[in-house]
Amino acid sequence: MRWGMVVDLSKCVRCYACLAACRIEHFLPIGMSWPRLVALETGVDNPEVSTYSVRCNQCQNPPCVDVCPTGATYQREDGIVAIDQDKCVGCRYCVIACPYQNRTFLSKDKDKGFFPGKVETDFEKAGKELYSHQLGTTEKCNFCAERIDAGLAKGLKPGVDREATPACVNTCPARALTFGDLDDPDSEVSRLIREKNAFQLHPEYDTDPSVYFIDSKIGYTDTPPADDKEKRAPVASGAES
Amino acid sequence: MQIHEWMVGYTRQTEWIDRRGIFLWIAFYAGGLGGGLYLVSLYFNSLWGLFISWLIITVIKGGTHLIFLGKPLRFWRIITRPHASWLARGFVFVMLFIGFGAIQLILSYWLPGTAAETAFKVLAGIMAFGITLYTGIILMNVKGVPFWNSALLPILFIACGILGGFGLAVVIALNGGDVDLHTAETGSRWLLVINALLIIIYLWRASLREAVGKQSVLEQIHGHSAPIFWIGIVLLGIVIPLVIAIAGIIMDVPSALLVSGVACEIIGGLALRYCVLKAGAYKPLVAKAS
Numbered sequence: 001m002r003w004g005m006v007v008d009l010s011k012c013v014r015c016y017a018c019l020a021a022c023r024i025e026h027f028l029p030i031g032m033s034w035p036r037l038v039a040l041e042t043g044v045d046n047p048e049v050s051t052y053s054v055r056c057n058q059c060q061n062p063p064c065v066d067v068c069p070t071g072a073t074y075q076r077e078d079g080i081v082a083i084d085q086d087k088c089v090g091c092r093y094c095v096i097a098c099p100y101q102n103r104t105f106l107s108k109d110k111d112k113g114f115f116p117g118k119v120e121t122d123f124e125k126a127g128k129e130l131y132s133h134q135l136g137t138t139e140k141c142n143f144c145a146e147r148i149d150a151g152l153a154k155g156l157k158p159g160v161d162r163e164a165t166p167a168c169v170n171t172c173p174a175r176a177l178t179f180g181d182l183d184d185p186d187s188e189v190s191r192l193i194r195e196k197n198a199f200q201l202h203p204e205y206d207t208d209p210s211v212y213f214i215d216s217k218i219g220y221t222d223t224p225p226a227d228d229k230e231k232r233a234p235v236a237s238g239a240e241s
Numbered sequence: 242m243q244i245h246e247w248m249v250g251y252t253r254q255t256e257w258i259d260r261r262g263i264f265l266w267i268a269f270y271a272g273g274l275g276g277g278l279y280l281v282s283l284y285f286n287s288l289w290g291l292f293i294s295w296l297i298i299t300v301i302k303g304g305t306h307l308i309f310l311g312k313p314l315r316f317w318r319i320i321t322r323p324h325a326s327w328l329a330r331g332f333v334f335v336m337l338f339i340g341f342g343a344i345q346l347i348l349s350y351w352l353p354g355t356a357a358e359t360a361f362k363v364l365a366g367i368m369a370f371g372i373t374l375y376t377g378i379i380l381m382n383v384k385g386v387p388f389w390n391s392a393l394l395p396i397l398f399i400a401c402g403i404l405g406g407f408g409l410a411v412v413i414a415l416n417g418g419d420v421d422l423h424t425a426e427t428g429s430r431w432l433l434v435i436n437a438l439l440i441i442i443y444l445w446r447a448s449l450r451e452a453v454g455k456q457s458v459l460e461q462i463h464g465h466s467a468p469i470f471w472i473g474i475v476l477l478g479i480v481i482p483l484v485i486a487i488a489g490i491i492m493d494v495p496s497a498l499l500v501s502g503v504a505c506e507i508i509g510g511l512a513l514r515y516c517v518l519k520a521g522a523y524k525p526l527v528a529k530a531s
Contacts, residue, residue, distance in 0.1 A: 038526060040527060066325070067382070069318075070318040070321070070322060071318075071322055071325070088312065091311075093379070095256045097384070099384050099524070100526060101385070101526065105256055202526075205384050205385070
């Protein structure tokens with residue numbers, strides 16, 4: 001089992017709902033966002049704004065795990081790269097080592113509060129009890145591992161049953177995000193990767209990200225997908241050309 | 242909400258140089274300088290040099306690195322995983338150096354010439370070499386920053402540390418310490434030339450390492466880091482010390498000028514680490530399609 005996500009960039013409407021859902025789900029401090037939207041112009045004559053919804057790629061060969069000096073960052077059996085906040089010393093080597101820059105060091109200036117020095121909202125109070133964040137440690141997207149674990153314990157299927165699916169995927173109104181098991185050839189994510197030539201970002205790093213992208217313009221290739229194992233191999237990259 | 246434009250262009254790393262990252266910059270340089278001085282002091286068998294290098298690593302290197310950590314009280318967790326990470330290995334080098342170095346200093350002071358003193362000199366020397374080495378390897382292994390992906394980087398940092406060590410050895414000799422001034426000056430001269438060559442080769446090789454590597458080099462030479470590169474590394478770190486060193490061959494140079502040259506070398510070493518950390522840039526996350 002290896003959890004993965006497919007982001008269909010042609011469907012993304014840049015509504016930021018995924019960012020909001022993640023903030024609510026994990027009570028994220030105001031200065032930090034696990035997913036991010038990267039907007040860029042494509043085309044010269046008729047430029048269009050394209051958007052990348054990016055988050056931790058949950059790489060299968062994660063450089064962040066390799067460099068972590070305490071074992072705070074580790075890889076679960078289902079492929080999710082998780083962080084044990086109680087072990088993190090805040091050395092930021094993982095932040096530096098992530099070639100996708102998807103990790104955030106939670107410093108004081110990123111956790112000033114929604115209304116600094118005035119009022120602590122009920123949301124913030126609830127967050128301290130339900131999903132506390134430790135200043136001086138590193139954080140990132142965890143594919144809503146707590147939802148997946150709770151859902152699996154109830155016999156639900158992540159990516160199919162909403163209760164076991166990441167919050168950003170549930171909330172996306174354009175259905176640009178799809179979640180599922182990459183090791184299951186019949187899953188929706190595997191089908192999309194196979195049929196729509198999904199690609200990973202910077203495959204040259206040999207990190208094997210679990211987040212794939214579909215786009216009609218950027219990174220698209222007419223190369224037909226190869227068979228079997230090669231079907232999931234990157235067919236194009238977001239690397240500089 | 243603001244649209245994030247970041248990561249579609251070259252993005253400079255900030256965590257290890259901006260804000261509290263300044264402490265890491267100092268820690269990295271102090272480690273190289275302290276380790277280099279220890280190795281040089283072993284060569285001269287200078288107790289003063291050994292003691293000063295131990296202080297530099299224990300107080301400045303160890304202290305600033307601890308201040309940099311987000312959770313400094315958990316530092317002990319780092320030394321539990323030397324098999325996994327070069328950062329952990331570096332911490333182990335530092336901790337062992339502090340221990341071995343302290344025992345060696347005690348033995349050198351009270352029981353000089355014993356086999357135990359020699360053994361601890363060797364052990365502390367190995368740790369000192371590890372301290373000068375590991376910061377370069379840490380940076381070299383970062384896949385996303387092509388500017389750092391060079392085996393030359395650890396060599397450059399070692400050479401820079403030993404250069405600083407020879408410089409401080411000159412100061413010890415001028416203050417009546419147990420160092421031969423002529424040998425220390427000769428070592429400084431050679432290391433200055435080697436450092437200058439290594440910097441040129443490193444930048445040349447980095448400029449050929451993908452577009453972002455070239456961008457990092459251009460940033461150093463023409464960009465925001467240019468004043469630090471040209472004044473700090475080139476003028477203070479190489480040209481002035483080299484002029485003083487060459488002058489020392491043909492005439493008697495006043496002590497004050499020699500000390501000034503050493504101060505310039507140290508500023509140059511600091512500037513070199515600063516520029517290397519500051520110019521480290523990531524590839525764009527996504528390509529701008531034409």
